[in-house]
Amino acid sequence: MKSETIPAVHIQQKPLRRNFSAEIFEKIMRVLFSVCGFIAVGFVVVITIFLIISGVPAIKEIGLTEFLFGTKWLPTADTPKYGIMPFVLSSVYGTFGAILIGVPLGILCAVFLTKISGKRIGGAVSGAVNLMAGIPSVVYGLVGMIVIVPTVRENFGLPDGANLFSAILVLAVMILPSVISVSETALNAVPKEFEEASLALGATKTETIFKVTIPAAKSGILAAVVLGVGRAIGEAMAVMMVSGNVANMPKIFGSVRFLTTAVASEMSYSSGLQRQALFSIALVLFIFIMVINLVLNLVIKREKK
Secondary structure: OOOOOOOOOOOOOOOHHHHHHHHHHHHHHHHHHHHHHHHHHHHHHHHHHHHHHHHHHHHHHHHHHHHOOHHHHHHEOOOOOOOOOHHHHHHHHHHHHHHHHHHHHHHHHHHHHHOOHHHHHHHHHHHHHHHHHOOHHHHHHHHHHHHHHHHHHHHHOOOOOHHHHHHHHHHHHHHHHHHHHHHHHHHHHOOOOHHHHHHHHOOOOHHHHHHHHHHOOOHHHHHHHHHHHHHHHHHOHHHHOOOOOOOOOOOOOEEOOOOHHHHHHHHHOHHHHHHHHHHHHHHHHHHHHHHHHHHHHHHHHHHHH
């Protein structure tokens, strides 16, 4: 019998080289992603340390109770006073009012875009919402000064329309893009089977939307509320132009000053203890926003569970 020669098998090294190169590339990208993540955390840490170092000395000198609960802000008086309670309450009332008006409008608009409107109308409304998100805050403030402030003054018979109510209306409009876009994404993520099952059981479309779709998208809608709160409480320029910018205890039709506007309006000419007190206001605002975000995020996690 003739012995058959078995052809030699040549192992190609290219796939191994490719796998080795892919592993190196994966390691490099993993390091790059990690560095980017630590940079983001580092920015927060640096900002926190800077605010603590800059803001704590003024609080120690003024006194924590006097600083947080004092009702008079008179940094240039013969006997200076640095109470920020009017700023805190104005920010709380303004944010709450904006959320009270803007969130329902934003959710209903998101329902319209996802469940009711056609492609043409929905595309036009979505384009308008995206355009609103790109409008600078100073433009909102300018429109508020020209339109909202005179309207409030004339309709309510006030000597001046620049007040807390006007600021709430402007903030409510400014948070709409964030609330609408995030709520729209949350509503689109609800499985179609939920709605089909509800309709099959005899529920109307409106009942399905309010009793099935919106409750199923609750966690995403709460995330939209978080973004709205952050936008409302952190706004400065537009609020400064329509609120009157006076350090009064807040009244719905009275001129007020927010935490953000207090820092923005006085930082350019302040010095000494007044300047340090402005850094303390920034520290209070930072802690305020951080606490709100932590609480709302805990609520969102519970809803997801």
